[in-house]
Amino acid sequence: MEIKKLISYLTCEKFEKEIFTSIEERYKCTIIKDAIIINLEENEQIILFKYGVFICWNVKFENIKFFMDFIKNYEINSFEIPFVEELNYILESEFKINFDTIYLDDLSSTSKIAISQALAQNVKLDQFEKEVQSSIDDNSNIPLQLAQTGKIKLTKKEISKKIGELFLVKSKINLHYDLLDTPEFFWEYPQYENQYEKMIKYLDIKSRVEVLNKKVEIIQELLHVLGDEQKHRYSSFLEWIIIILIAFEIVISLKEYL
Structure with a gap:
């Protein structure tokens, strides 16, 4: 299986309350609890949390840049330099993490949110x-x-x-x-x-x-x-x-x- 990129971004203190509504108007997405899952091209997803963090699952650089430009209008106290953490992930039969690579046994959106919760806390803790x-x-x-x-x-x-x-x-x-x-x-x-x-x-x-x-x-x-x-x-x-x-x-x- 192909190894894919998993990148965490913390760009501001938090997002405006209406950001979920604005994203829903522009993208195909799903809200689960405190996270919104944005579906871009095939196998490309962004999971965003209102406290300034979004996690990019296998998202091309140009799509990340376009998304960052879009959400900039909803940022509160933006950082000059975002906090960024990068990992890899790959589909396997058993869940484990080794050498900055996550081996996933489940590629469902719910599983990705679970992992993204930890990644979001990680970059928030960096801040x-x-x-x-x-x-x-x-x-x-x-x-x-x-x-x-x-x-x-x-x-x-x-x-x-x-x-x-x-x-x-x-x-x-x-x-x-x-x-x-x-x-x-x-x-x-x-x-x-x-x-x-x-x-x-x-x-x-x-x-x-x-x-x-x-x-x-x-x-x-x-x-x-x-x-x-x-x-x-x-x-x-x-x-x-x-x-x-x-x-x-x-x-x-x-x-x-x-």
């Missing part, structure tokens, strides 16, 4: 990992500054901006964390969950999620450090105001006795 690591790298000098000088060399406004940036990253992970759980799709199609679990294991998603959780904890610690610094500066500011007011009162009192 989370990159954003969290980038935040940690950008702020790695803060603990170093505290260790070397005992204070953070940032203005009050810069500290507030840092807190906002870190909070946004942490919130995004927490708000979309359910995307990394076992999809509801398998409540209705439990017979395909075994394929999904094998894909999850091969892609090492569970251990990567654990590492991601640890990194989110680091961001939480950075938030605490910055928050404490902000409180300290505010209380120091109040202390100086009190000292100045007391000094002013002493000066006024002395003038009255002179």
Whole structure:
């Protein structure tokens, strides 16, 4: 059997709600739970999820490009560079994964959705990992500054901006964390969950999620450090105001006795 390409794309944070309707008007397709299956030419299918991911099963490059141009109008917070993962697949008598090749014993659309669920989570996790690591790298000098000088060399406004940036990253992970759980799709199609679990294991998603959780904890610690610094500066500011007011009162009192 011919080995075919299986490519995952994450192009944006999520798609507009009406994207399924627009796709139905343009393509021959089927909606199953949270996924829409788009049938292109013979043996070419795209499976799209509303959280910014679509999986191309044996789709020619020109058809992928045309489809990407079409869905661009429905993207929310598009990425300059999409997250892309590429595998191969082939029809075999037993389901297994070896050396980036999936050996499928079932080429039905439902089976493809089951596998696509894991592939979609994989690229979404790529996005989370990159954003969290980038935040940690950008702020790695803060603990170093505290260790070397005992204070953070940032203005009050810069500290507030840092807190906002870190909070946004942490919130995004927490708000979309359910995307990394076992999809509801398998409540209705439990017979395909075994394929999904094998894909999850091969892609090492569970251990990567654990590492991601640890990194989110680091961001939480950075938030605490910055928050404490902000409180300290505010209380120091109040202390100086009190000292100045007391000094002013002493000066006024002395003038009255002179």
